[in-house]
Amino acid sequence: MIRNTLEHLHAVGRMHQIGIINLLRPDRLLRAAVNNARLGPQAALIMKAAAEHPDAPAVTDERGTLTYRQLDEQSNALAHALNGLGLPERSVVGVLARDHRGLLLAISATARARLRLALMNTGLAKQQLIEVSAREKVQVVLYDEEFADVVDGLPDTITRYVTWGSASGTPIDELIAAHPATPLPLPSQPGGFIILTSGTTGLPKGAPRTKVSPLASALIADRIPFPRQGAAVIASPLFHSTGFGAWTVGLSLANHAVLMRRFDAERILQLIAEHRAEMLVAVPTMLTRILSLGPEVIGKYDTTSLRTVFVAGSPLAPELTTRFQDIFGDVVHNVYGSTEVAVASVATPDESRRAPGTVGRPPVTVHVALFDAEDRRITEPGEIGRVFVRTGIPFEGYTDGQRKQVIDGHMATGDLGHLDAEGLLFIDGRDDDMIISGGENVYPLEVENLLAQREDVVEAAVIGVDDAEFGTRLRAFVVLTDDATRDPQQIKDFVRANLARYKVPRDVVFLDELPRNPTGKVVRRLLPTGPLPEAG
Template structure:
């Protein structure tokens, strides 16, 4: 059982429940038998075009049913799918494609102009992909990658330098659930063929790909939306009778304030999962009263293939409680430690770096053995870079982010990326980037700039400069100017001091 691989899932459901709907996308339904056949055709088309096991296939596009068929087809051909964040600036896209060296790139027509015309990879438009797919043989090639071989490569931003490709194997994506009997899985995290999941988070995140995979893994129905629009959530929920949804608190607030929400029947909704930040208590009360379903906070990261710790519904109290300040307890099969600077485990209540061991952990960073060794040790413990502590009951609390990461609207932004973009402006002598509280997005990106002597740069010009070089959501929303930045004796910018000033 524990050696079942990604493509085996669709094979199984195509045989057992061929007419069950696997994917809904706009006005199109795809049943499991059709999805299995499409995956076969894609795999054979890739192999016929010269693909070899272990080759990378990049996807540059918004959410679609084609993405999941492509992922399963790549898996049947032994390839690794690399979904690329379409919100990135062209230089960022170019770096990822250069790093992963894909054999093929499947791209939405709107993003084809971001690709190099003379590049080594073959470019296929998503508009042309269905006709290309349907012209291929539909026999199963059964060229699947091994259980410990990667089938998905997601790029995660770093504190410095370029993003790294976290390689997720069949084991990473499937073992945690395969090795845990359903009866031992927390009720909020159990899935069945009766579930209808809304895949609204982007597939270039583990939150999008993983959420869709969980639905497919259990024979459920995944309703895929091209791009997340919280203002459409109400209609999607009620029309498709969604049972499971994952969203950030910002979207939950918009849904709660929808004019039709108060009179709607949400009895079909079983679980709302959320992450990225804690839900304000007033919003939690409003949501519990409106939806009447279970709420679960999730903690995880790309390198752990998503959720490894969760705060269950029974710990969500409308009156508030201490545990609601935590991110919850480890899932079955997951171990969590908190380590000091020497790598030794600390006592409950003491703050240190969070380390996780799980069968879902990545196999490593693509072509980054040094970075892999710094993050993942020989015993399988992954250093998260997050600071926190465990209480006596095993609940995990986040104390701060060692890496100074900013979470804005559910997106991760690392200050170094933004600072590097601004440093290249001729009128910027020094810069520090922090997250500041924001009522809508949770945190907003702010830059504190020291101008070059004699220069008087305009904030709008600096923001535009950054947006040309990095994704728009990473660019600062506001810029302040000052004569100097606080630094420690070794010269490191004290972002903590700056955050305290603005909080």
């Protein structure tokens, strides 16, 4: 109890240092705390920024810029429109939208209208959207026009409005124009929101957040330098926890969110230069695409304002971190976490330089522990175990009733990892990705990171496939640079020269690109596991 109290006091102190709260203005602090408790953090923070910095830019997208006052007022108008539907409190509104003002308005307005928001993955197929919407009991859908065909499969009883475009239905702009911008009464309790897991192995699960601790911002910003009233280019999708969390912390600092509906590597550099952005929020594959532009294109843009690159969503290869920092400076903050546990640890730029591949240390109020297969605590450096996390943002369980294993208050992440002598955490792979080949344990991530060190390899993925002799054998899927020679034996010889014999892939398959979901994670179930055609 005493330890928790001290941790919370430390977190409050860090929030004051970072600028998220001002302990010297208890009046503002109390008002913000009340709004957060009744609305949830996103709507409450927009209201706070609108009161303190009304004319500061809140968001820029393809349509231009909205100030915090405009974002606040338009959120109120849209909330009035949603209230007019007469839905019971905490009814679920689904939003299927890319990153733009319409998505931010949907997030803020549903909270003000006493409704619950389900953030839908833009990669959902029609049948998946039908199943997820039924499971989450969605009654209203806000969607971008480009997803009209996907939304078309939903029951006619679900009300629909368009967040971007106008040809397929009523745009939210019309709703906003037709309703007052006056504040609504605060709800008795927050409606909360639901973020979907990545769904790389099946239908995405729903991870609800009803009450978010005011300390959540400290958890994210403790080891990651955020701008204060500065610009951040958020390239990671907002429907996922990485982009969503970074944007939320940015709200607490009255930052300017620069959004793009579709990823474009050169456009990111343009936006950083144009807005003198101090932060980029991205997933690892985006860094790969930026580096692939080459020095001539990269050199066209002044990116010296960049202080922080917040990277999360999938494993970040040590070689990629080094190459990116050699060009853009020591700016990469490698974040390890998940939809369920939020931020578990962060590797600062100097930690990545000193210990390539580390995911760093836990931020304030977070604790990481390793357990073996018999649920015994692992404390020896270098010993691999299952990664568990205890966090200040407790997981409420999936909306389908499933839960993660919990030991001593620490929840399983599904990953395997180890600690070094300094206490830095390393992730060795997914618990269910471990391959047993010929009686030996192989972690694909180790082989993937090694292959990424080759100058002719853009990215690689390794899986296990059935083998009559060994039970399972390794199959490597490799994406090469345009000028590289597709020689499987070269790949095998390279692994053999650096790792144990049983870690050498017996199959090497060259692809133009790896199958990924919208958050950048490799969808391994889409990689072919059947017999390969004979060479020649």
